[in-house]
Amino acid sequence: MPTNPYLDIDRLMLGDIHTSSETMDNLTVLCDDFGSRFGGTPGERQAADFFRDKFKEYGLKKSRKEPYRYASWRRGQTTLEITSPIKREISCIALPYCPSANLTAELVSVGDGMPRDFEAAGRKLRGKIVMATSGSATGHRFVHRSEKYARSALAGAVGFVFMNHYDGLGPATGSIADNQEAIIPGISVSKEDGSFLQRLMARKGSVTIRIKARNRTSEKTSWNVVAELPGNTHPDEWILAGCHYDGHDISQGAMDPVSGMVCVQEAARVLQKYAGDQLGCGIRFIAFGTEEIGLIGAKNYVAQHADELDQIRLYINMDSAGGGGRKGIVMHRRPELDAFFANARAEMKYDMPYGQGMSAFSDHFPFFEAGVATCGMGDVEGVFTGRGYGHTAHDTLDKIKLADLREASSVLSRLLLRISCTKEWPTKRWTEKQAERMMKKDASLEIVKVEADLVKLYRRRNRRGRREKNHG
Ligand SMILES: [Zn+2]
Structure with missing residues (x-):
């Protein structure tokens, strides 16, 4: 067993974390005072100011808000009505970036909406409203809402209905476009209402529905909040730890995301x-804006800090990290870091799940695409079957346990300390070519190809729109 060269600092940091309620106090303010913090709400700005001020209070350097412009979305009224073979209104919500619409078409189910379900349906989806559940077939990779929506639009569907696969949690939300109005309307229903629609289709054959939606997409300003602890021996190198702070407008977004953000704050507090005065390289703490509607804050950070990306040792993404489950590291395709983390785990005497994995659906991804080493906090040994109460109205403060916040904060603080103090960091930024190659061979990044096809569809429609305008 290696001895622990950081034992004294570990004891001080963990002793403080485990005898303080700072994480839960911050979480309470973020959820109960500021609400969802969804892009464009007053709570979003309050949260950004709160992080800036807290970082300052904790003694960090250069705490600031970094603004950027983006397409903000605001929901209006949305209704779903069965028009044939019966008449009935079903409760529903619009998914972020759903355009205004008044649309009547036949409803078709693709079950869980696996790629093979879309292949089997083929041309049958053209002109239809497609319904898919939020679940993924047993044994299949997890298929994200965005992929199901994109495959529907690509198959020629005119609308999309997302059906929750959990009992009693109402409809699940999630955006259907990145930083722009979506190409076809998308709404969401509860498992109970979705099951009713499925039964109706099975018994009566053809079911026609009408979707009416009034929503608004308009340009606004959001912010990433950044603060620093400078390095001593390697002042030009950085580790980044971050989490987004915007939740979805229908909930407090307690677990997703800010259970993770308060751990980023806590690590900043105890490390400072x-x-x-003992850090090797610098540590930058970041609260990212507007992740839920297209990783917009992280994309802007990567663009605004393009000339610093070579200096980043690692970005640790803490999205939702203070929820339940074991607190380990899911490393994104960097086996050359395995030995470092194996050693850290041994010297920390902490049973930390660690392994390689990948997903495209949080703020690490724009960094990954730019070739920066990234990882997330999570349990690589766990099997992801869905979000549970995440992305529903039930993602509220009462679900979060102080013990989980303390554990995630402890792991993050200890890892940041070790990464900062390591003299030789065993990996470096990929070239553009290397990054591209990694993306291509990764089955969990299938979404990248599907979304590239969707972008082409947007372009075709925009060209058609312009032609029609010119002739009209
Ligand atoms: Zn999140």
Whole structure:
């Protein structure tokens, strides 16, 4: 067993974390005072100011808000009505970036909406409203809402209905476009209402529905909030730890995302207090804006800091990290870091799940695409079957346990300390070519190809729109 060269600092940091309620106090303000913090709400700005001020209060350097412009979305009224063979209104919500619409078409189910379900349906989806559940078939890779929506639009569907696969949690939300109005309307229903629609289709054959939606997409400003602990021996190198702070407008977004953000704050607090003068490279703490509607804050950070990306040792993404489950590291395709983390785990005497994995659906991804080493906090040994109460109205403060916040904060603080103090960091930024190659061979990044096809569809429609305008 390796001895622990950081034992004194570990004891101070963990002793403080485990005898303080700072994480839960911050989480309470974020959820109960500021609400969802969804892009464009007053709570979003309050949260950004709160992070900036807290980082300052904790003694971090250069705490600031970095603004950027984006397409903000606001929901209006949305209704779903069965028009044939019966008449009935079903409760529903619009998915973020759903355009205004008044649309009547036949409803078709693709079950869980696996790629093979779309292949089997083929041309039958053209002109129809397609319904898919939020679940993924047993044994199949997890298929994200965005992929089901994109495959529907690509198959010629005119609308999309997302059906929750959990009992009693109402409809699940999630955006259907990135930083722009979506190409076809998308709405969401509960498992109970979706099951009713499925039974109706099975018994009566053909079911026609009408979707009426009034929503608004308009340009606004959001912010990433950034603060630093400078390095001593390697001041030009950085580790980044971050999490988004916007939730969805229908909930408090307690677990997803800010259970993770308060751990980023906590790590900043204890590292400044007990390790500030002993850091090797610098640590940058980031609260990302508007992740839920297209990773917009992280994309802007990567663009605004393009000339610093070579200097980043690792970005640790803490999205939702203070929820339940074990607190380990899912490393994104960097086996050359395995030995470092194996050693850290042994010297920390902490049973930390660690392994290689990948997903395209959080703020690490724009960094990954740019070739920066990234990882997330999570349990690589766990099997992801869905979000549970995440992305529903039930993602509220009462679900979060102080013990989970403390554990995630402890793991993050200890890892940041070790990464900062390592003299030789065993990996570096990929070239553009290397990054491209990694993306291509990764089955969990299938979504990237599907979304590239969807972008072509947007372009075709925009060209058609312009032609029609010119002739009209
Ligand atoms: Zn999230």
